[in-house]
Amino acid sequence: MPPKIQAAPGATCLGVLKHPAIGIRIPELFLPGILGAYKQRNVAGELMLSFGRETAPEKVIRAKPGVWEITRGHTGTSIKKYMTLGAREAQKAGVTVEIEADHLIVIGSSTAAVQRIAGYHAEARISPEELKKSLEYNRMAVDEAVATGLVGCFTTDTSDLFWLEADRLSDDRVRRLFAERFKPEAAKKLLRRYRTKRTFRAPGGKSVSVTISPLQAMRMALKFHHSLKINAQVYRYCKKKLGRKPFSFEISLDETADTTSPRETLFYLTEWKAMGLPCHYFAPNIGFEKRADYKGDMTELEKRTRQHHAIAQSVSGALLSIHSGSGTTPYSGKGKNTYEAILAATGGQVKYKISGVYYELLLELLAALPPRSEGRKLYNHIFDAVLKLVKAEVRQGGPLAQPLLIQQLNKYARQVARNPKKKRDSRADFFRFNSYLALNMRDGKGKRYFRDALVQYVKGDKVFRAQFDEQVKALTLRLIDGMHFADNL
């Protein structure tokens, strides 16, 4: 049974409900506009940050510079802070929200987690020590979230534990390894779950059929076994910590190099259910890339999404959760006709996540201020510091120096050479992809000087503040209206 919804102002568990989910990287600055939009459209929505990257426990946020990677908790906003601030401001604004612990990633390092966003998928397997450390870290993060008494949803991501080699094994080897790794009784039961072709009802009177052959089932069993097992451990830990308090559970498999196949969704959710576990939201990789409009075939996107939606609904009663929902600019949604395709495929029953775009919007507005103004100078400092840091990374061959970054830096250099006005262009790709690092740059005393300066500047300049709140609200309304989220309770 999905949890029941409490529609009072403040934090609750929304259960299975269509809604927007928004990352509040600098809650002090983003909440007024976001909550204003929720209020205006009578939307119960989510406020979140990703545990694998954006936020971290207080202990990590307060640690001396250099103790943790710059990418960990890179917003400088702790779990406790965004949860309590989000709930308090929502209550004051008379808005019902859910506070989500997003993207609990089980992975070797937070740098690897960040590399994945830039399209780099290391295929090195996590070592047992790394796994143990990652699980310990995630438990510490869950503890802090639970202690606030506010968390209503957890999203896990154990896609780093997929055994991708299983896709490349010969048929014989799949049969042999499956027989070795699964006890006869469990193997028999597993294969029995996929004996027949399955047909699922989809929105608009359509239907979706999926067949999984015994060999395909064995291959996927090898591929997903570890991920399923560890995911279940994380679920059970959350459940134990929350006791009788209701919460939603979201499984995300989206940060993979390839799109998720409908067969994989059927297999993963069927096995999850066979363990007796609930899934309220499911996030397959539907071909979206972070910080980019969707440029692929729209008919294919709609078809793919319809398949995943129908399967998730029927197997687990879950809604799809669309990740990487931001587009190329704060004004482009996810590109022309993309929202419409998602709406048609899901009948509008969907959860949609965006995060980084609010910070991009802030930087764009600062970049547009007059050259000698305080806000513009702050923007220039941030731009130069980010450029310096990523250049040093490339020079030293640091973990952020991926091919994509080098490509983006070369492109920026070419653009500036051709047109000097492109200097410090807030839409330069290297900057859009790495500007988040500025929030976690720290001085000798550990002060996050850019984050502090941004909060101080925006709060101190009434005219800019009003303009920014209005733009944050408008951005949020574009998502709410584009995805038909109004009056969702």
Ligand SMILES: [Zn+2]
């Ligand atoms: Zn995701």
